Amino acid sequence: MEQYVSFKRCSWVPAKCNILMWRAGLDRIPTRQALCRRNIRINSDECGLCGEGVDLVDHIFTACEYSLCGWARLPPLYAFTFKDIMDFHKSIPGNKKVKETVRGLMFVACWCIWKARNANIFSNWNGNSGEIFEEVRSLGFLWLKSRSKHRNLDWRKWCNFTLYTL
Template sequence: MDQVREGMSPYYKCSWVPEKCNIFVWRSRLDRIPTRQALARRNIHIVSVDCVFCGETAESVDHLFTACEKSMRAWNRFCAWANIPHILAFSFGDLVDHYKSCPGNKDYKEVIKGLIVVACWCIWKARNAKFFSSMESSWGEIFREIRTLGFFWLKNRSKHCNIEWIEWCKSPLYMF
């Protein structure tokens, strides 16, 4: 019961990402997305519960976003690009709360929070492309999608409308 209460803690959404991404992160935090493990738990017949990306262990929310090798490579590149501390997350909640440990003001943290949401969304999209269409995405492709969607959404959905693509590609937090 304590885990349920902990998972029910309010998730403060990011204002500049689409609502579907905020809802996705909220549902993921509650372990309410259709990972292979969750499908099997609901008695839905699937061939395997192993991770779509690595095939090494059961595909759970925590594994898919914090332990899978493909996700870890994307997160490592993400942290280097954003110049933020390396993400050491043991659960999905740890991952989405990582922005809290980053130095910087409220606006800086809001951008990092949003980029983490965007990254989770891109990892999930790549997982679904592989699961449903056998389309393989490299960690580099996932990272490029994070960078592209992050730029597009931040520029068009926030007060940071003057950001420049060239500078963004070097560091997304150059404006701080």
């Protein structure tokens, strides 16, 4: 994986999300492939969510069937590498607030995908992508409303069109 060295934190997501994104950009999260590279014995290097590809950063966040986020009604996300996810907000039309919200939503989506992957591996979670993105929707709303200047967010409007207020 090409290392993504330029990282800017998102102010409205918790530190744990920023740290995950920073470490994922450096390929420093414990994927099965990374564990194999460190000579840690594991049963398989298959994706912890879909079981189809190799469990590595680029697959988990861009190629896995659980990686797509359509509910926000954003332009299609053509991501082949983790760097594409980190830079997606730059292609969104709009002002700085819109771009920051989209970047934060990418952080939240990656956090929720990573949590679901770990739940699947360690707790035999049998959820689906709909459950993951319901959590993205909920956490995105909660964190944006309580951790930013967007105190006037309305849940119903958020569910229909995430970027309605911006």
